[in-house]
Amino acid sequence: xxxADLSAAIGRHAVPLDDLGDVDAIVEAIGDSRIVLLGESTxxxxxxxxxxxxxxxxLIERKGFDAVAAEADWPAALRASRYxxxxxxxxxxxxxxxxxxxxxxxxxxxxEVVRWLExxxxxxxxxxxxxxxxxxxxxxxSLRESMDAVVRYLxxxxxxxxxRARARYACFDDLADDPQAYxxxxxxxxxxxxxxxxxxxxxxxxxxxAGKLRRDGGAASDELFYAQQNARVVxxxxxxxxxxxxxxxxxxxxxxRHMGETLQLLxxxxxxxxxxxxxxxxxxxxxxxxxxxxxxxxxxxxLNLGQLAREGFTAPGETFLLGFTTHTGTVTAAHxxxxxxxxxxxxxxxxxxxxxxxxxxxxxxxxxxxxxAAPELRRALAEERLERAIGxxxxxxxxRWSHYFDASLARQFDAVVHIDTTEALRPLGVVAAPxxxxxxxxxxxxx
Numbered sequence: 433x434x435x436a437d438l439s440a441a442i443g444r445h446a447v448p449l450d451d452l453g454d455v456d457a458i459v460e461a462i463g464d465s466r467i468v469l470l471g472e473s474t475x476x477x478x479x480x481x482x483x484x485x486x487x488x489x490x491l492i493e494r495k496g497f498d499a500v501a502a503e504a505d506w507p508a509a510l511r512a513s514r515y516x517x518x519x520x521x522x523x524x525x526x527x528x529x530x531x532x533x534x535x536x537x538x539x540x541x542x543x544e545v546v547r548w549l550e551x552x553x554x555x556x557x558x559x560x561x562x563x564x565x566x567x568x569x570x571x572x573x574s575l576r577e578s579m580d581a582v583v584r585y586l587x588x589x590x591x592x593x594x595x596r597a598r599a600r601y602a603c604f605d606d607l608a609d610d611p612q613a614y615x616x617x618x619x620x621x622x623x624x625x626x627x628x629x630x631x632x633x634x635x636x637x638x639x640x641x642a643g644k645l646r647r648d649g650g651a652a653s654d655e656l657f658y659a660q661q662n663a664r665v666v667x668x669x670x671x672x673x674x675x676x677x678x679x680x681x682x683x684x685x686x687x688x689r690h691m692g693e694t695l696q697l698l699x700x701x702x703x704x705x706x707x708x709x710x711x712x713x714x715x716x717x718x719x720x721x722x723x724x725x726x727x728x729x730x731x732x733x734x735l736n737l738g739q740l741a742r743e744g745f746t747a748p749g750e751t752f753l754l755g756f757t758t759h760t761g762t763v764t765a766a767h768x769x770x771x772x773x774x775x776x777x778x779x780x781x782x783x784x785x786x787x788x789x790x791x792x793x794x795x796x797x798x799x800x801x802x803x804x805a806a807p808e809l810r811r812a813l814a815e816e817r818l819e820r821a822i823g824x825x826x827x828x829x830x831x832r833w834s835h836y837f838d839a840s841l842a843r844q845f846d847a848v849v850h851i852d853t854t855e856a857l858r859p860l861g862v863v864a865a866p867x868x869x870x871x872x873x874x875x876x877x878x879x
Contacts, residue, residue, distance in 0.1 A: 433808070433811075433812040435788075435789055435792070436792070438789055438809075438812050438813075439789050439790075439792035439793045439794075440793070441806075441808070441809050441812070442789065442790060442793040442800060442809070443793040443794050443795065445800065445801070445805065445806065445809055446793060446795055446798035446799065446800045446850075447798055447799045447800075447801075448795055448797065448798050449797040449798055449799060449849070450797075451797075452479055452482045452483055452486065452797075453486055454797075455483060455486045455487045455490060456490075457799050458483075458487050458754070458799055458847070458849065459487060459490045459491065459494065459495075461752075461799065461801055461846075461847050462487075462491070462752045462754075463749060463752070464749060465749055465750060465751055465752035466497075466709060466710065466711040466712070466745075466750060467695070467699070467711075467712055467714070467741055467745045467750060467751045467752070468491065468497075468711075468712070468713050468714065468751070468752045468754070469713075469714040469716065469721040469737070469738055469741060469751065469752065469753045469754065470484045470487060470488070470713060470714065470715055470716075470721070470754050470756075471716065471717060471718035471720075471721035471722060471753070471754060471755045471756050471845070472484070472715075472716075472717055472718060472756050473717075473718050473755070473756050473757050473758060473819075473820060473821060473822060474758070474763045474765070474778075474821075474822035474823070474826075474854075475536065475539050475717060475764075475765070475822070475823050475824050476538065476539075476763045476764030476765050476773070476822070476824070476826075476856055476857045477756075477758060477761075477763055477764075477854045477855070477856070477857060478544060478854065478855045478856065478857045478858065479758075479851045479854045479855065480756045480851075480854070481542070481544035481545065481548075481857060482544055483756070483849060483851075484715055484756075485544065485547070485548040485551075487713075487754075488500055488548075488713045488715075489548075489551060489555075491711070491713055492552075492555065492565055492713075493555065495711065496711060497565065497711040497712065497713055498565060498566075498702050498706065498710050498711050498712060499565060499566045499567070499568060499698060499702060499710070499711075499712045499713070500552075500565070500566070500567050500568070500712070500713045500714075500715065501568045501569070501570050501694070501695055501698060501712055501713070501714050501715075502540075502567065502568070502569060502570060502714070502715040502716065503539075503569075503570055503571055503691075503715065503716035503717060503720060504532070504539070504540055504569035504570070504571055505531075505532075505534075505569045505571050505572075505573055505574040505577065505665075506568065506569040506570075506571070506574060506578060506658075506661055506662060506665050506694075507531060507569070507574050507577040507578055507580075507581050507662065508529075508531035508532045508533075508540070508569060508574065508577070509540075509567055509568050509569030510568065510569070510658060511528055511529075511530070511531045512525075512528045512529055512531075512540075512549060512567050513566040513567040513568060514528070515527075515528030515549065515553060516528075516549055516552040516553045516556060516564075516565070516566070516567055517553075517556050517561075517564040517565075517566060518553065518556055518557060518561075518564070525545075525546045525549035525550045525553070526541075526546055526860060528549065529541050529545065529546070529549070529860070531577070534573070535766075535769065535770045535824070536766065536773065536824040537859065538764055538773050538857060538859035538860075539824065541859060541860045541861075542764075542857050542858055542859050542860055543857075543858045543860065544857065544858075546860065549567070552565060552567070561651070562651075562705065562706075563706075568694075568698055570690075570691040570694045570695060570714070570716070570737070571687070571690075571691065572665050572668045572669045572672055572686075572687060572690045572691075573611075573669065574665055574669070575604075575608055575611045575665075575666060575669040575670070575673070576608040576609055576611075578662040578663070578665040578666045578669070579597075579601045579604075579608060579662075579666050581658075581659065581662040582597055582601075582633070582637070582659055582662045582663050582666065583597050583598055583601070585655065585656075585658075585659035585662075586637075586659070590640070593636065593637075593640065596633075596636070597633055600626075600629035600630065600632060600633045601626075601629070601630070601633070601666070603624075603626035603629050604626055611669065611673040612673060612676065614626075614670075614673055615672075615673030615674045615675075615676050615677055616677055618674050619674055619676075619677040619678065620677070625670070625674060626670055627667075627670055627671065627674075630663075630666050630667045630670050631667055633663055633666070633667075634660070634663040634664055634666070634667045637659060637660050637663045638660055638663075653701075653704075653705065654701075654705070657697075657701045661694065661697065664690075664693070664694070664697075665690075668686065668689075668690040668693075671686050672686045672687055672690070681732050681733050681734050684734050684736075685733070685734060685735055688720060688734075688735060688736045688737050688740065689735070689740070691716070691720065691737045691740075692737050692740030692741065692744065695712065695714065695737070695740075695741065695744075696744055698710070698712065699712060699745075714737070714741075716737060717821070717823065718755050718756065718757075718819075718821060719736065719821050719823075720736050720737040720738065721736075721737065721738045721753055721754070721755065721845075722736070722738050722753060722755055722839065722844035722845050723736070723738045723739045723742060723753060723843060723844050723845075724736035724738065724739045725739055725843070726839055726840040726841075726842075726843035726844035727819075727837060727838065727839040727840075727844060728816075728837050728838040728839070729837065738753050738844075741753075751846075752846050752847075753844070753845045753846050754845060754846065754847050754848070754849065755841070755844065755845040755847075755848040755849070756848070756849050756850075756851070757786070757787050757790055757819075757820075757848060757849075757850045757851075758778065758781075758787065758850070758851050758852065758853070758854040759780060759781045759787050759788070759790070759791040759850075759852045759853065760777075760778050760779065760780045760781065760852070760853055760854075761777075761778050761853045761854035761855055761856075762775050762776065762777055762778060762854070762855055762856040763775075763776055763778050763822055763826060763854070763856050763857075764776075764856040764857040764858075764859060765822060765823075765824060765825060765826035766824060766825055766826075767825065767826075767827065768825060769824075769825065773859055775856040776826050776828070776856075777828070778822070778826075778828075778854070779828050779831055781820060782818055782820075782832070782836065784817065784818055785817060785818040785819065785820060785836065786813075786817040786818065786819050786839070786841050787819070787820055787850075789817070790848075790850040790852075791850075791852055793850075795850065795852070796851070796852050796853070797849075797850070797851050797852070798849070798850055799847060799848075799849055800847060800848050800849075800850065801846075801847045802841065802842045802845055802846055802847050802848065803846040803847065805842065810842050811842075813840075813841045813842035814840050814841075814842040814843055815840065816838045816839065816840050817838070817839070817841070818836045818837070818838060818839075819836065819837060819838070819839040819841070820835050820836055821835055821836075821837065822835055
């Protein structure tokens with residue numbers, strides 16, 4: 433099907449969304465799915481956060497969803513979760529997001545997340561403590577913070593076990609605050625690794641937990657699960673930082689396997705606590721949510737969370753993968769790692785991209801179902817096209833090479849939300865500085 437014909441077909445089948453709160457069609461498309469992954473094609477677009485939050489609110493209020501799991505660190509998200517569930521010492525949502533300190537802080541310390549977290553707290557206030565909805569992190573970057581959390585838990589529950597944990601974690605010495613330096617030193621034989629100690633610590637905490645669960649149950653089982661997960665983060669982070677220097681595919685797979693494992697364990701824990709299958713919403717980038725088998729990353733041996741969710745939750749319709757795309761606008765991003773965020777202009781999508789096909793359909797905001805699309809439309813959308821991904825870094829001057837990849841939209845997602853012109857996310861505390869005008873991309877070099 434020619435691009436113009438495909439755009440016309442999309443225009444006929446798409447469901448217009450009147451505004452960012454008009455998500456009934458999205459909720460209806462999700463149906464009875466209980467593991468719902470909501471993506472984003474950038475980490476810094478206001479509309480993506482707003483629509484995800486509204487869809488999540490509807491799923492919680494109308495369909496009894498139990499938890500939100502996000503591309504965020506476990507300890508930092510847990511502090512925000514305690515606030516949302518009416519616990520902890522924080523007085524405001526902004527305070528509760530205070531542990532999101534590392535780059536890129538704006539992913540979670542922004543006005544949209546504050547608004548959503550306050551709404552979740554208000555919802556939870558009307559529910560019994562054991563029915564409240566939590567917010568959990570799927571990521572593994574928090575090596576030091578997770579070690580500290582394990583030790584604090586054991587100090588309260590078993591001081592002798594805490595002493596053993598301190599001894600095992602002492603292997604990292606001062607490099608726990610610079611885990612990349614640890615990974616570099618171990619990978620190049622400059623020092624021994626700590627993998628044995630962190631694995632022993634995880635195994636001990638899991639063994640001890642079985643008896644504790646039988647004895648205490650209830651809220652104590654939550655705290656034990658949180659501690660076990662922190663020990664699991666330490667173990668997988670240690671592996672991740674060692675594999676960083678062995679190639680991108682290895683470290684990517686360690687990270688997404690950790691996300692998939694965390695999602696499965698969280699679902700299992702909720703099921704044990706509530707006596708029924710868990711219902712969980714996931715917030716992560718399209719690159720993690722869209723099934724990797726439908727992208728060129730599969731040719732490099734990469735997998736991702738969306739693929740693992742489909743493989744792990746196998747009942748028909750049990751999972752739902754929703755992608756988000758945009759044609760142009762502004763975005764909050766940095767030019768390089770650890771640099772300040774900026775409000776950067778998003779170049780109009782390339783003529784040979786799926787975003788341009790969606791743009792040419794004529795809709796400003798719409799939902800396009802893919803799972804049950806008409807056969808001819810689905811076949812056309814199954815063809816590989818360029819697709820854009822903007823993370824925490826955006827380099828318009830090299831956009832073709834640094835931000836586009838080949839993907840089959842119809843196999844990657846169950847549906848996609850396209851918002852043609854989008855605005856930059858607003859970080860807390862500061863307004864992202866505007867970047868100077870970007871030079872247009874010069875195909876094919878991208879320079």
